Amino acid sequence: MELPPNTAESEASAEAVEAGREDAEPGEQEAAEMPVEKVARLEKLTVQGERSIRDAAADLEAASAKLEVKTGEDDAPGLAADKAAVAGFERRLAEARAEADESARAERIAALKEHLTGYLELKSAEDAESLRFETADRLTGDYADQFRALNDPRLNDAMIVTVPDRLWVKGAQPSESAADKNLILVREGYLNDPGKEKQDEVAWMTHELGHLQRGKDVGDRYAAESEEKAFVDLEVGTYPNNKVEEHAFGRQFEYLKSKGVPRARVAEMLKDEYGPEDFKFLDRLLDKVYGK
Numbered sequence: 001m002e003l004p005p006n007t008a009e010s011e012a013s014a015e016a017v018e019a020g021r022e023d024a025e026p027g028e029q030e031a032a033e034m035p036v037e038k039v040a041r042l043e044k045l046t047v048q049g050e051r052s053i054r055d056a057a058a059d060l061e062a063a064s065a066k067l068e069v070k071t072g073e074d075d076a077p078g079l080a081a082d083k084a085a086v087a088g089f090e091r092r093l094a095e096a097r098a099e100a101d102e103s104a105r106a107e108r109i110a111a112l113k114e115h116l117t118g119y120l121e122l123k124s125a126e127d128a129e130s131l132r133f134e135t136a137d138r139l140t141g142d143y144a145d146q147f148r149a150l151n152d153p154r155l156n157d158a159m160i161v162t163v164p165d166r167l168w169v170k171g172a173q174p175s176e177s178a179a180d181k182n183l184i185l186v187r188e189g190y191l192n193d194p195g196k197e198k199q200d201e202v203a204w205m206t207h208e209l210g211h212l213q214r215g216k217d218v219g220d221r222y223a224a225e226s227e228e229k230a231f232v233d234l235e236v237g238t239y240p241n242n243k244v245e246e247h248a249f250g251r252q253f254e255y256l257k258s259k260g261v262p263r264a265r266v267a268e269m270l271k272d273e274y275g276p277e278d279f280k281f282l283d284r285l286l287d288k289v290y291g292k
């Protein structure tokens with residue numbers, strides 16, 4: 001995943017995260033696996049929500065058909081009442097859509113809280129309530145700029161979870177993604193660091209959104225891609241030299257380049273977290289984006 005500290009142990013756990021946490025510690029596994037299906041199901045509208053929308057749409061269609069018959073007859077009996085009925089059903093349909101969206105969102109968040117209670121090993125309901133949930137299309141400031149730069153409507157409903165620093169489990173790494181859950185976690189102190197002039201200067205948000213984008217591009221192949229070398233001639237491991245990191249770092253570097261950030265500055269920012277072996281991959285990718 002992102003910013004793995006330069007130790008063999010954390011590299012292994014970073015790979016576990018990239019592989020959808022299948023190799024996570026035994027205690028985590030059960031908590032991490034069960035809600036995946038559930039979350040995927042709840043990405044969609046609930047059955048009740050879909051039914052309300054369908055009923056409202058049918059009523060509107062019937063009322064519109066009734067009105068249609070009288071079109072062009074200004075003095076037709078009951079015309080005003082029929083028009084009012086159509087307007088009323090239009091309102092009801094809009095309400096049904098809004099309610100269905102809201103209940104799908106509430107269920108999605110509830111399922112994610114359940115998942116994160118296991119993953120973050122939360123000790124209390126208050127801890128789960130302290131997580132903040134917002135979709136990517138609601139990002140603000142420099143983060144919104146990164147989101148817009150990707151120009152991909154499939155990312156609109158990516159869920160960004162802000163995690164209080166005291167509950168953060170990824171050490172120095174400020175963010176991470178779970179493509180299979182359409183989910184990004186960000187440490188609160190990193191997201192809203194008042195001591196920083198620029199938010200997320202190294203554009204980790206673009207990197208994480210890039211992971212989700214790749215997940216949408218390749219679907220079930222994502223986990224396998226995280227084990228496939230991006231540059232086969234490089235004699236390094238598959239982290240970060242793999243297809244999903246190639247995509248995520250690629251989007252990140254393209255964004256930084258578009259903002260006029262010099263290549264040397266990008267490398268400098270990454271050097272705190274990545275060692276010489278990683279740079280065989282990173283330099284190759286920087287060559288691709290910035291040119292040699």
Ligand SMILES: [Zn+2]
Binds near residue numbers: 211245
């Ligand atoms: Zn990554």
